[in-house]
Every structure is written in structure tokens, then in C-alpha cells.
Amino acid sequence: MAALDRSLISRLPLFQGMAPEEQSEILRGARSSRYAKDSSIFEQDTEAHSFYVLIAGHIRVVRTTPDGQQVIARYISEGEIFGVAAALGRTTYPASAVAAVDCVVLAWPNALWPELARRFPTFGSTTYRTVGNRLQETQTRVVEMSTEQVEQRVAHALLRLANQTGRNTESGIEIDFPISRQDIAEMTGTTLHTVSRLLSKWEESGIIVSGRQKVTVKDAHRLVVLSENRTKG
Amino acid sequence: MAALDRSLISRLPLFQGMAPEEQSEILRGARSSRYAKDSSIFEQDTEAHSFYVLIAGHIRVVRTTPDGQQVIARYISEGEIFGVAAALGRTTYPASAVAAVDCVVLAWPNALWPELARRFPTFGSTTYRTVGNRLQETQTRVVEMSTEQVEQRVAHALLRLANQTGRNTESGIEIDFPISRQDIAEMTGTTLHTVSRLLSKWEESGIIVSGRQKVTVKDAHRLVVLSENRTKG
DNA sequence: CCCCGAGTTTGCGCCAGCGCAAATTCTCCC
DNA sequence: GGGAGAATTTGCGCTGGCGCAAACTCGGGG
Incomplete structure (x- = not known):
């Protein structure tokens, strides 16, 4: 964490409208890591242990069918939260996340979600707004594929x-x-x-x-x- | 509300694990209505004012394209919550909800969502678990349509x-x-x-x-x- | 600097499933 | 009980886009 540019992080939409000390508090629970291009941040159907924010890079979210075909669910851009299984009461990830380029991410243990959501309502509602957007985008995609x-x-x-x-x-x-x-x-x-x-x-x-x-x-x-x-x- | 069978309502998964007085408290904010077959509970792209629970019947959630083609997003069964724009920070409904048969629903004004979610965490997390399920189902549908x-x-x-x-x-x-x-x-x-x-x-x-x-x-x-x-x- | 392999292009044949059209059968309303 | 409209069935021809295959091209590693 110490190595990361704080001003960069505090500029993320996810932290907008939060006091600096609140941001610090939230960031205290996070750990940052790098992922090389083509390495995976988490794998489909494995136990979900963390949720993430992408600090730098691009991530491909992929679903694989039983017979090995792949479908790209979405791309994650800088600043976005992802892998939010915890916020939706899931115990496994429904898809894999793969670094499309070298990436830097912040990761929070899922156990921290309830506390963070309770103490920082803005953080929670921003996350849920993101989920809402993704649900709608996904439905739009169904409509496109149908019509x-x-x-x-x-x-x-x-x-x-x-x-x-x-x-x-x-x-x-x-x-x-x-x-x-x-x-x-x-x-x-x-x-x-x-x-x-x-x-x-x-x-x-x-x-x-x-x-x-x-x-x-x-x-x-x-x-x-x-x-x-x-x-x- | 008074006319509705309380024991029926308290058996809904949405209220599982909540004390009876908590259930009453939540239900106090709701108003019940009937919808005749083929009538709409809410319309796509209109201002979202309420969220709902289906007490009896079946509801079709439909998205209409600009050129008038329709795609059924999902069916809602008894006991399910729907129209949860408020919980996801949306101001309009992304689809229409149409009664597939005569229906009875409970409706809460959106303004009540934040308070309910705060005071009854179980209620909130059950809702978000439902949202998570739907997101995953929708993605599954994309995968099916692709493969x-x-x-x-x-x-x-x-x-x-x-x-x-x-x-x-x-x-x-x-x-x-x-x-x-x-x-x-x-x-x-x-x-x-x-x-x-x-x-x-x-x-x-x-x-x-x-x-x-x-x-x-x-x-x-x-x-x-x-x-x-x-x-x- | 050259070679290898991944990524891309392009040709060809085919067929799943759509569009169109018409016939048929329910079901509900009068 | 009969008629009208809605839902369904079925035939037919066509085509968008897939599967297969082969050629090509670029870029990075040795």
C-alpha cells in the first residue's frame, strides 16, 4: 500500500465524496498486488476470498462452459471494483478474471465487506450502483443477441x-x-x-x-x- | 395490508430469519395492490418510485427495443422481490413488469429502502443475494446464446x-x-x-x-x- | 537477422433457422 | 351454439454466418 500513489487512489469514483480519513480507513484493510499479463486474479467456481479494485491495467472477465468454450463477460477498466461475490452473498466466483495487460489491483478480504458497507454507506451504495449497471448491461447484451x-x-x-x-x-x-x-x-x-x-x-x-x-x-x-x-x- | 394473510407473508424467503415484530415493521411501510392479467406493474424507462414483492401470481419482466421487439428478461414467481431499482441506485426501471396472470403485490416507496436496509440487514442482504442470482442467471443466458x-x-x-x-x-x-x-x-x-x-x-x-x-x-x-x-x- | 508460432485473412460449401404465407384449431364472447 | 380472433402448425425457399482448410503475415525471441 505504502508504495501506491494515494492521490491516484483517492481520485477513483469509488471513493468520491468520502473524507480522506475515511478513505484511509478503507484502504487500511487492502493489500495491493501486481498481476502479469495473462495471469489470473481469480478462477471461476473457486471459493471467493476477496473483492478487488483495479488500480492500473485492464482485466478480462471470462466464463468457460463445461466443454471449454469461453465467453467474455466484460472488461474491467481502471478504478472499477470487481469480484464482488461477497456483496452479493455468493461464496464462489461465477467467472475468471484474467489480466489483459500487466495490472495492479487492491484486494480486500471478503470478511471485511459487511463492516465496510456498514461503516461507509457511500462505499456500499457506489458498489451496488456498479452492480446495477452491470446487470443492466448484461441484460442489454441478451437483448442484442436476441434481436x-x-x-x-x-x-x-x-x-x-x-x-x-x-x-x-x-x-x-x-x-x-x-x-x-x-x-x-x-x-x-x-x-x-x-x-x-x-x-x-x-x-x-x-x-x-x-x-x-x-x-x-x-x-x-x-x-x-x-x-x-x-x-x- | 390488513386483508392479507400474515402467516403467508411471514413464510416468504425474504423474511426468513427475522423476528415477527421486525416483519411487521417492514410490512407497515408497504401497500398491497392487485393487478389484472396483462396489466403492467411498472413500465420500462419510467421513474422508479417503488420496489415490490410478488405475493400471488406470476410476472413477466420484458424489455422492448427501440423498434418494438420484445425480449423476456425473466419471470417472477411468488415470494420474489422485484423492481429493486432503488437498491441499485437507479432512477428508472430498465424493463417493464407485466402480470402474466392476476397478481397480488406488495409495494414500498423507494424512499423507504435506505432505512429498511439499514435497520434490517437481513432484509438488505437477502435482496442483494437475489440480485446476485439474477446477475449470474443473466450471464448464463448470454453464455447460452453465445454457445x-x-x-x-x-x-x-x-x-x-x-x-x-x-x-x-x-x-x-x-x-x-x-x-x-x-x-x-x-x-x-x-x-x-x-x-x-x-x-x-x-x-x-x-x-x-x-x-x-x-x-x-x-x-x-x-x-x-x-x-x-x-x-x- | 532470421525463424517460429500466434494471430489473421480468405475461399468454399453447407445448413440451421428465419421470413413469408397459408391452413388449421382452439377458446372465449356474444 | 356459432362466429371471430388469437394461437398454433406446417410447408417452402433462401441466406447469414458457421465449419473447415489453407495461406499469409507479423512480431518477438534466440
């Missing part, structure tokens, strides 16, 4: 990534962590082949530029048009 | 309905509220035609019997086999 074509879903996914984790560069909005065609396929319920074909097409028409594990959105507006392109119904 | 064929998804949906709201009869497990082919289609991301074809096939092989807005599972085991039948991957 949209693959092209629209991939367009939506890219737009979401660009908004949540996009970095503005001279050439457009670049997704600032390595993401493969396979990853995008696992986010949208399709195959890497189909994603590759779509990205090729979009690159040809100047909507994006892409490379190995890299996508830059050049023309978000046209992507929005694609994502709304009704074909069913 | 399974339509036949498996419909089989899963029927099994889930049979488990959650099934009524044992001499001829099998009957889903005890009216459910159309269209409803099943909206739960599984397919069309009523495809659902109809599947149910016809299953009826022919004796796995189910079905009629107008009615499905009875006769051979759950074979349905499980179908739901696990790997074809992709």
Missing part, C-alpha cells in the same frame, strides 16, 4: 470498447489494450472468422484501422449507423 | 421454467401460468415458428405435452439430454 445480426453486435461491441477504454490518438479512438479477433468473437457470440471478415470490410471503407490485437475506430458515426441498421423485425 | 443451438436453448428454458414454476400433475410437470410459443421465443432469442416446430417434435417423441399457452414436461431427463447435446465447438 440483432452479428454485424450490428460487433459494431456495438467496438463502440462500447471505444467509449469505455478508448484512447484518443491522431488517427482515431484506439482500444488501449491488446484485443484479438477471437476476443471480439467471444464478446459477441460469433467466430473469429466472421469478426475478421467484418473488420476487413470496415477497414476497406475507412471506418476503422486494425492490426494484430489492435483496433482503432476512425469513424464512430458510421459505426453507430451500422449498429442501428435494422434488418430483423 | 448453444436454438434447440438446446429452448430445452434449457423449459427446464428452468419447470424447476422454478412447475406444478406437479399426474401427467408431468406443468408450467403453471399461460405461456405462448411467442413467449418462449422471446425468452430464447428465436421465433415462434421455430419453437412451435421444436415442441411438435418433442411432443411426438413423448418428451412433453403441450396445448394453447400450456406446456407440460413429461420426461425432464430427455430434455436435459437435449439441452446438453453439444453440436458446436
Whole structure:
């Protein structure tokens, strides 16, 4: 903890509106760790012992089916809380969390959750607001998978990534962590082949530029048009 | 409230492990209402003013897309809490709730949530456990839609309905509220035609019997086999 | 600097499941 | 008891997107 930049941490949305001494109190219970790229912070279906805040990096939350297929539930960005099994009364993690790049996280033992939530209501309600957002996002994804074509879903996914984790560069909005065609396929319920074909097409028409594990959105507006392109119904 | 059977209410899982006087205290803030079949308890995207517990009946939670397509998010059974926007810091409902049959519900003004959650931690944590379950179920649904064929998804949906709201009869497990082919289609991301074809096939092989807005599972085991039948991957 | 392997692209054939349309059967209301 | 509308069934043709396979390309490690 001592090594971490306190001012950086106190700027996190999770701690907004809390007095500095309250923040310190909460942070006292945490321990920080680093995770190398591709290492896992926790594994699906294992005993949940901690909840986390991502201080630096990007994390992929993945669910694996019994026959080994993977589905990416979401990406976690800096400042977000994750692995909140404790807050929802679960004893195991429903998915695995894997570092998409080298990461720094804070971890609290689950045993501390009840006390923290009681003593710092802001902390609790911010967490539950996050849970609410995720529930709604997940439901939105169900709706998309039920009603949209693959092209629209991939367009939506890219737009979401660009908004949540996009970095503005001279050439457009670049997704600032390595993401493969396979990853995008696992986010949208399709195959890497189909994603590759779509990205090729979009690159040809100047909507994006892409490379190995890299996508830059050049023309978000046209992507929005694609994502709304009704074909069913 | 006075008219309602107190013993029935105190038996709800939501109130388990609470002293009778605590239950009374909580119930004091509630008001009960009836909703006729097909009437809506609340509407998507409207200001959230209350949270609810279903005392009797079945409720369909539906999300409608901008172009009018509907997706059934879930069914609510007796005893479940729903419309918990307040607990998740939301100001509007993300979906509509429609009575699948005539219903009786208890409603609390959202303003009461913080106080209730603070004074009755059991009540709060039970609610959040429910939210956790729903988040996980919703994610499971995303995984299913990503990795399974339509036949498996419909089989899963029927099994889930049979488990959650099934009524044992001499001829099998009957889903005890009216459910159309269209409803099943909206739960599984397919069309009523495809659902109809599947149910016809299953009826022919004796796995189910079905009629107008009615499905009875006769051979759950074979349905499980179908739901696990790997074809992709 | 070159090689290896992971990531990507692209072609080709096929089929699950959708859209459309029409016929049929309940069920409830008059 | 009969009619009307809603729900369901079924046929048919088509296609989006998947599976398979092979070629290619990039980037990092030796």
C-alpha cells in the first residue's frame, strides 16, 4: 500500500465524496498486488476470498462452459471494483478474471465487506450502483443477441470498447489494450472468422484501422449507423 | 395490508430469519395492490418510485427495443422481490413488469429502502443475494446464446421454467401460468415458428405435452439430454 | 537477422433457422 | 351454439454466418 500513489487512489469514483480519513480507513484493510499479463486474479467456481479494485491495467472477465468454450463477460477498466461475490452473498466466483495487460489491483478480504458497507454507506451504495449497471448491461447484451445480426453486435461491441477504454490518438479512438479477433468473437457470440471478415470490410471503407490485437475506430458515426441498421423485425 | 394473510407473508424467503415484530415493521411501510392479467406493474424507462414483492401470481419482466421487439428478461414467481431499482441506485426501471396472470403485490416507496436496509440487514442482504442470482442467471443466458443451438436453448428454458414454476400433475410437470410459443421465443432469442416446430417434435417423441399457452414436461431427463447435446465447438 | 508460432485473412460449401404465407384449431364472447 | 380472433402448425425457399482448410503475415525471441 505504502508504495501506491494515494492521490491516484483517492481520485477513483469509488471513493468520491468520502473524507480522506475515511478513505484511509478503507484502504487500511487492502493489500495491493501486481498481476502479469495473462495471469489470473481469480478462477471461476473457486471459493471467493476477496473483492478487488483495479488500480492500473485492464482485466478480462471470462466464463468457460463445461466443454471449454469461453465467453467474455466484460472488461474491467481502471478504478472499477470487481469480484464482488461477497456483496452479493455468493461464496464462489461465477467467472475468471484474467489480466489483459500487466495490472495492479487492491484486494480486500471478503470478511471485511459487511463492516465496510456498514461503516461507509457511500462505499456500499457506489458498489451496488456498479452492480446495477452491470446487470443492466448484461441484460442489454441478451437483448442484442436476441434481436440483432452479428454485424450490428460487433459494431456495438467496438463502440462500447471505444467509449469505455478508448484512447484518443491522431488517427482515431484506439482500444488501449491488446484485443484479438477471437476476443471480439467471444464478446459477441460469433467466430473469429466472421469478426475478421467484418473488420476487413470496415477497414476497406475507412471506418476503422486494425492490426494484430489492435483496433482503432476512425469513424464512430458510421459505426453507430451500422449498429442501428435494422434488418430483423 | 390488513386483508392479507400474515402467516403467508411471514413464510416468504425474504423474511426468513427475522423476528415477527421486525416483519411487521417492514410490512407497515408497504401497500398491497392487485393487478389484472396483462396489466403492467411498472413500465420500462419510467421513474422508479417503488420496489415490490410478488405475493400471488406470476410476472413477466420484458424489455422492448427501440423498434418494438420484445425480449423476456425473466419471470417472477411468488415470494420474489422485484423492481429493486432503488437498491441499485437507479432512477428508472430498465424493463417493464407485466402480470402474466392476476397478481397480488406488495409495494414500498423507494424512499423507504435506505432505512429498511439499514435497520434490517437481513432484509438488505437477502435482496442483494437475489440480485446476485439474477446477475449470474443473466450471464448464463448470454453464455447460452453465445454457445448453444436454438434447440438446446429452448430445452434449457423449459427446464428452468419447470424447476422454478412447475406444478406437479399426474401427467408431468406443468408450467403453471399461460405461456405462448411467442413467449418462449422471446425468452430464447428465436421465433415462434421455430419453437412451435421444436415442441411438435418433442411432443411426438413423448418428451412433453403441450396445448394453447400450456406446456407440460413429461420426461425432464430427455430434455436435459437435449439441452446438453453439444453440436458446436 | 532470421525463424517460429500466434494471430489473421480468405475461399468454399453447407445448413440451421428465419421470413413469408397459408391452413388449421382452439377458446372465449356474444 | 356459432362466429371471430388469437394461437398454433406446417410447408417452402433462401441466406447469414458457421465449419473447415489453407495461406499469409507479423512480431518477438534466440
